[in-house]
Amino acid sequence: MSITRSMMEIVREEMDRHGVKSLKRLKVRIGELTAVEPEALRFCFEAYVKGTPLEGAVLEIEDVPLMGWCAQCSAEFRMEYFLRACPECEGASVTKTTGHELDIVSMEAE
Amino acid sequence: MHEILIEQGILSKNDEIAGKNREWLRARGVFSINMVSSPGSGKTSIIEKTAGLVNGLLKLAVIEGDMETDLDAERIRRHGIPAKQITTGRACHLDAHQVHHVLPWVFEQGGIRLLIIENVGNMVCPAEYDLGEEMKVAVMSVTEGDDKPLKYPALFSASEALIINKTDLLPYTDFNMERARKNALRINPDLRVFETSCTKGGGLAEWCGFLVSSAGRAAKARAK
Numbered sequence: 001m002s003i004t005r006s007m008m009e010i011v012r013e014e015m016d017r018h019g020v021k022s023l024k025r026l027k028v029r030i031g032e033l034t035a036v037e038p039e040a041l042r043f044c045f046e047a048y049v050k051g052t053p054l055e056g057a058v059l060e061i062e063d064v065p066l067m068g069w070c071a072q073c074s075a076e077f078r079m080e081y082f083l084r085a086c087p088e089c090e091g092a093s094v095t096k097t098t099g100h101e102l103d104i105v106s107m108e109a110e
Numbered sequence: 111m112h113e114i115l116i117e118q119g120i121l122s123k124n125d126e127i128a129g130k131n132r133e134w135l136r137a138r139g140v141f142s143i144n145m146v147s148s149p150g151s152g153k154t155s156i157i158e159k160t161a162g163l164v165n166g167l168l169k170l171a172v173i174e175g176d177m178e179t180d181l182d183a184e185r186i187r188r189h190g191i192p193a194k195q196i197t198t199g200r201a202c203h204l205d206a207h208q209v210h211h212v213l214p215w216v217f218e219q220g221g222i223r224l225l226i227i228e229n230v231g232n233m234v235c236p237a238e239y240d241l242g243e244e245m246k247v248a249v250m251s252v253t254e255g256d257d258k259p260l261k262y263p264a265l266f267s268a269s270e271a272l273i274i275n276k277t278d279l280l281p282y283t284d285f286n287m288e289r290a291r292k293n294a295l296r297i298n299p300d301l302r303v304f305e306t307s308c309t310k311g312g313g314l315a316e317w318c319g320f321l322v323s324s325a326g327r328a329a330k331a332r333a334k
Contacts, residue, residue: 002201002203002205002235003120003121003235003238006120006121006123006124007120009123010116010118010120010122010123011116014114014116018114020114024111028120033263033264033267034237034238034264035234035235035237035238035262035264035265036238084296084299102119102120102121102238103117103118103119103120104116104117104118104119104120105115105116105117106113106114106115106116106117107113107114107116108111108112108113108114109111109112109114110111110112
């Protein structure tokens, strides 16, 4: 819930800054390796906007998979079950490229 | 109707204050750790034991996070260690803002070199909230099951060290230490793993040695 509160604080600030009153859609990006469960975020969002002028706004969640990149062969791959070795060349120097996102992308408002 | 680009981290405000906390602590030569675990895995006991072992080497202060009561801070104070309780009310984690308000108290103690922040017992949300610490330390106990790292990967991925506590209870559980280590290292191959027992004393010296040398390394890096 406090993640939702932080998110909505930013949204309200941005709405004030752009002089818009009604929120239609909010797009966020949530990485697989964060502690945020998309469905729980959706539930909290609905609870937060209920009975406020923001009620009815749609929360659009982009799930970002945990991806890895191999320094040895430059392969990019989905890190299934937190596999650390490269599935192409079995090299061990794999870095995470995505999966840590917890971002507000944009909003549709008027 | 128009689309307004925001592109901002949801926790960007927390992260900003956490950055300030880190800056303050570093400037005053305080090494800080954030201990995260589920309720009842023994964080407070580990801190009590740690206090006994490191306080002669590094002057220590403790911030205790709980939803209610200052029982844990009271426990730490009994060892002659300054401890401040933050009660979070309904929140299941500490945030950078709460810690920010307590930092002046830490600095008033004078000469503190190590700050241990004990987070609210919870393995989920604390993983996402940077408090400004140098190091996150995950704690789990053998009564919780060796698959814990796979269930809560965010925490184990964000931590530098893992303490597996209550090893004295190993004979009474089906906890497999080998499997627990493997699961933890699968999530984070750089994790330093310590096996401790606060009742029998095992592994605490290794953990404290690591803590003191990490603090020393950080101090040296700052001096450069």
